[in-house]
Amino acid sequence: MFMINLIGILLIALIIWWFWLFKSKEVSALDHGIVIEVADGTYQPSRIKLRAGKPTELQFLRTDPSPCSATLLIPDLEITVDLPTDQKTSIFLPDLAKGEYPFHCQMQMYKGTLLVE
Amino acid sequence: MERNTNIPELSQQQEMVHDLIIEGAGCASCVGKIESALKQVQGVRSASMNFAQRTVTVSGDVKQSLLINAVENAGYNAKSNTGTSEDELLDEKEKADEIYYKKLMKEMMIALTLGIPLMVYSIVGGEMTVTTTTERIVWLVVGVATLAVMYFSGRHFFVGAWKSFQNHSANMDTLIALGTGTAWLYSMVVVFFPYGVPEVARHVYFEATAMIIGLINLGLALEVKARGRTSEAIKRLIGLQPKTARVVRDDQEVDIAIAQVLLSDIVRVRPGEKIPVDGQVTEGHSTIDESMLTGEPMPVEKIKGNEVVAGTINKSGTLLFKATRVGKDTALAQIINMVKRAQNSKPPIGRLADIISGYFVPVIMIISIVSALVWLNFGPQPAIAYAIVSATTVLIIACPCALGLATPMSVMVGVGKAAEAGVLIRNGEALQTASKLTAMVLDKTGTITLGEPKVTDVILTGKFIEDDILQLAASLESGSEHPLAMAIVDSAKERNLLPKKVQNFKAIAGHGVEATLNDETLLFGNQKLMRQKKIQIANHLSTAQQLARDAKTPMYFAVNGELAAIIAVADPIKKDSIAAIKRLQKNDIRVVMLTGDNKATARAVAKRAGITEIFAEVLPEDKVEKVKELQKAGETVGMTGDGINDAPALAMADVGFAIGTGTDVAIESADITLMRGSLHGLADAIAVSKATLTNIKQNLFGAFVYNVAGVPFAAGILYPFFGLLLSPVIAGAAMAFSSLTVVSNANRLRLFKAQIH
Numbered sequence: 001m002f003m004i005n006l007i008g009i010l011l012i013a014l015i016i017w018w019f020w021l022f023k024s025k026e027v028s029a030l031d032h033g034i035v036i037e038v039a040d041g042t043y044q045p046s047r048i049k050l051r052a053g054k055p056t057e058l059q060f061l062r063t064d065p066s067p068c069s070a071t072l073l074i075p076d077l078e079i080t081v082d083l084p085t086d087q088k089t090s091i092f093l094p095d096l097a098k099g100e101y102p103f104h105c106q107m108q109m110y111k112g113t114l115l116v117e
Numbered sequence: 118m119e120r121n122t123n124i125p126e127l128s129q130q131q132e133m134v135h136d137l138i139i140e141g142a143g144c145a146s147c148v149g150k151i152e153s154a155l156k157q158v159q160g161v162r163s164a165s166m167n168f169a170q171r172t173v174t175v176s177g178d179v180k181q182s183l184l185i186n187a188v189e190n191a192g193y194n195a196k197s198n199t200g201t202s203e204d205e206l207l208d209e210k211e212k213a214d215e216i217y218y219k220k221l222m223k224e225m226m227i228a229l230t231l232g233i234p235l236m237v238y239s240i241v242g243g244e245m246t247v248t249t250t251t252e253r254i255v256w257l258v259v260g261v262a263t264l265a266v267m268y269f270s271g272r273h274f275f276v277g278a279w280k281s282f283q284n285h286s287a288n289m290d291t292l293i294a295l296g297t298g299t300a301w302l303y304s305m306v307v308v309f310f311p312y313g314v315p316e317v318a319r320h321v322y323f324e325a326t327a328m329i330i331g332l333i334n335l336g337l338a339l340e341v342k343a344r345g346r347t348s349e350a351i352k353r354l355i356g357l358q359p360k361t362a363r364v365v366r367d368d369q370e371v372d373i374a375i376a377q378v379l380l381s382d383i384v385r386v387r388p389g390e391k392i393p394v395d396g397q398v399t400e401g402h403s404t405i406d407e408s409m410l411t412g413e414p415m416p417v418e419k420i421k422g423n424e425v426v427a428g429t430i431n432k433s434g435t436l437l438f439k440a441t442r443v444g445k446d447t448a449l450a451q452i453i454n455m456v457k458r459a460q461n462s463k464p465p466i467g468r469l470a471d472i473i474s475g476y477f478v479p480v481i482m483i484i485s486i487v488s489a490l491v492w493l494n495f496g497p498q499p500a501i502a503y504a505i506v507s508a509t510t511v512l513i514i515a516c517p518c519a520l521g522l523a524t525p526m527s528v529m530v531g532v533g534k535a536a537e538a539g540v541l542i543r544n545g546e547a548l549q550t551a552s553k554l555t556a557m558v559l560d561k562t563g564t565i566t567l568g569e570p571k572v573t574d575v576i577l578t579g580k581f582i583e584d585d586i587l588q589l590a591a592s593l594e595s596g597s598e599h600p601l602a603m604a605i606v607d608s609a610k611e612r613n614l615l616p617k618k619v620q621n622f623k624a625i626a627g628h629g630v631e632a633t634l635n636d637e638t639l640l641f642g643n644q645k646l647m648r649q650k651k652i653q654i655a656n657h658l659s660t661a662q663q664l665a666r667d668a669k670t671p672m673y674f675a676v677n678g679e680l681a682a683i684i685a686v687a688d689p690i691k692k693d694s695i696a697a698i699k700r701l702q703k704n705d706i707r708v709v710m711l712t713g714d715n716k717a718t719a720r721a722v723a724k725r726a727g728i729t730e731i732f733a734e735v736l737p738e739d740k741v742e743k744v745k746e747l748q749k750a751g752e753t754v755g756m757t758g759d760g761i762n763d764a765p766a767l768a769m770a771d772v773g774f775a776i777g778t779g780t781d782v783a784i785e786s787a788d789i790t791l792m793r794g795s796l797h798g799l800a801d802a803i804a805v806s807k808a809t810l811t812n813i814k815q816n817l818f819g820a821f822v823y824n825v826a827g828v829p830f831a832a833g834i835l836y837p838f839f840g841l842l843l844s845p846v847i848a849g850a851a852m853a854f855s856s857l858t859v860v861s862n863a864n865r866l867r868l869f870k871a872q873i874h
Contacts, residue, residue: 018282019479040276041278046284
């Protein structure tokens with residue numbers, strides 16, 4: 001029983017580390033545009049580095065037909081965009097101040113962050 | 118009243134983007150050539166060509182015709198890409214939803230074809246255990262068939278779960294994949310290694326795996342349908358825009374796609390046709406039905422110089438008009454954009470659900486492990502079977518979707534319903550605050566009253582005759598845009614009295630105006646102005662007071678220091694203001710009238726409108742202070758005005774309502790814009806906000822209670838007391854229908870009806 005309990009506790013620790021403590025790798029969109037794929041419950045990449053004070057274009061390519069992925073929201077920038085399937089949708093971001101700007105689907109199952117540095 | 122003759126303007130969050138279709142680009146090297154030709158056009162910021170689709174997207178502050186010229190000069194043909202217009206996007210979305218719905222239904226059928234017979238077998242007492250070799254073989258075949266169901270019907274859950282896992286996130290797919298995967302894996306362990314499992318625990322759960330996948334696919338399919346219904350309002354708005362326009366080019370009338378209409382094009386609309394773009398009438402006379410945008414049922418007369426707005430219907434005559442706003446800049450496009458943005462914004466009430474959603478799935482995974490450990494450590498035999506069932510059921514029953522959908526679905530429907538009634542709600546926060554307003558400040562002129570005052574009395578007190586007085590007064594006021602001044606000028610015009618040119622004109626804010634004409638000093642204004650200038654009015658005060666008691670505004674006109682006349686102006690109350698104010702008061706909202714007018718007139722108007730509280734003789738800059746006063750008294754204050762003169766007070770109020778007469782209202786200046794002039798729009802806005810908030814609360818309550826009660830139940834909390842343990846299949850059905858319930862409840866808001874006039 002001891003081993004089973006230990007495995008259970010280790011699993012719990014793993015969940016906490018993997019889902020909450022670990023930060024995904026950031027992808028830079030500093031010098032060129034970036035295409036973010038919207039599919040299977042995720043934005044890929046989901047952590048995007050941007051330069052402060054420089055307008056940027058992001059492209060979203062939705063390949064997932066689930067209605068969950070249909071709307072992209074960047075609440076801090078008051079941006080709401082409908083993403084058609086299998087087409088790139090461009091979002092033009094204005095000059096942004098340094099900080100983190102989360103983006104997500106309507107239900108927040110798809111999540112990502114813009115890291116403006 | 119200062120009238121805004123501009124078509125509404127919303128702030129643009131994206132710069133102008135042009136999509137062009139390129140013809141004649143046969144090789145990949147054309148891409149660079151076309152892009153560089155476009156980038157050389159002044160104003161272009163970026164140009165990016167998709168060679169596979171032969172389309173180019175250009176962004177910048179530039180006219181599309183210049184871009185088309187540039188491409189043509191480079192040796193290719195270009196035309197506007199209308200494939201991404203709102204209605205086509207919507208069509209595409211509906212088609213994609215239909216395909217997705219059919220796919221889900223097919224997957225559901227496959228899963229239930231296996232799941233239902235298995236479940237029926239288990240219910241009628243069939244052995245779901247593995248003891249003999251024959252049973253092992255039979256269950257192995259069923260196990261493989263279940264694997265096929267997982268592949269054909271449930272693959273998207275597993276792929277989604279794996280992709281999310283790689284991305285350090287977890288979602289509904291994670292829970293379903295883990296739950297069904299655990300049930301299947303355990304069952305296969307029992308099939309392959311029955312002797313490694315205690316005899317009482319040699320139970321298989323293939324029926325649970327197949328049923329859960331089938332039921333959740335069914336729930337998702339029904340949700341796709343129900344979600345489609347939540348966007349009906351926006352569909353109707355998008356449907357207002359015609360697909361083609363008849364423009365006059367080179368003296369010929371041609372029908373062209375709406376996206377190809379350029380600024381300054383002359384557009385012709387015949388009776389019964391929809392106005393394709395915004396513009397200004399250059400020729401013709403007609404009436405236009407603007408009810409689809411404003412909710413105002415009476416058609417509006419249009420003559421040369423008047424504005425027309427895309428999406429409205431030309432009723433009686435043929436009109437020629439010059440396009441002043443096209444494409445994404447039309448009032449309709451901006452309204453659609455604003456409604457869409459508002460539909461996707463969240464009221465603060467949804468924030469807690471968002472925070473919980475962020476942690477939900479990993480927490481459920483942890484609860485599932487804890488539940489299994491508790492059963493293994495303290496549960497009766499077969500503990501391992503109980504542990505597997507409880508862990509699986511916890512994973513399956515938990516529904517992050519219901520929580521996530523609770524707020525946005527209601528906001529989608531509520532904001533859409535409001536838009537149908539001519540009420541544009543800026544965002545979720547405005548929606549929520551509007552639902553709990555306790556006080557409403559109404560500006561008098563143009564809000565309670567028509568805003569079109571007329572001269573009713575000219576009482577002479579000196580040597581001048583009536584026409585002279587009106588001519589002098591009109592001369593003095595001809596430069597002013599104050600509604601009272603306009604009434605004087607109009608009255609003079611009706612009598613063909615031309616205004617004369619005055620000198621030394623001076624406006625004295627909150628008091629009146631002063632000027633000279635042929636060495637005569639003219640003064641026109643209220644009692645305060647007369648007192649300030651020491652004009653004797655004592656003998657005429659009772660006359661003025663009587664006029665005020667009749668809800669007229671008396672103004673004094675003095676020539677060379679002597680009172681020459683009292684001119685009374687009255688602004689009739691809108692016909693439905695009284696009923697609308699009653700509706701507000703019935704909702705326990707304290708209604709206060711605010712006006713720059715004198716106290717006696719204000720009191721008389723307020724009395725007729727059914728208002729007991731007034732702020733009269735308020736200078737324009739003091740309106741903000743009055744709003745603040747109410748807020749300090751603990752009220753949640755709404756302020757309704759025309760959105761132009763009242764902008765600071767609207768901004769200070771907890772919710773600012775801009776009321777318009779037609780489509781010329783300044784949308785940008787308020788939290789909520791009432792596109793029709795009626796105060797019923799205000800009562801409707803508050804009613805729809807209340808209905809939406811109630812709906813959100815029901816959804817949130819349902820989703821919280823479902824999860825808070827369902828998860829412990831699934832973990833087996835009732836087992837020690839009643840011997841009850843939930844089946845994973847029931848959990849799957851409950852989970853599938855919990856989010857459907859939320860969407861269906863939100864759809865009930867579609868039944869909301871605005872006040873019919």
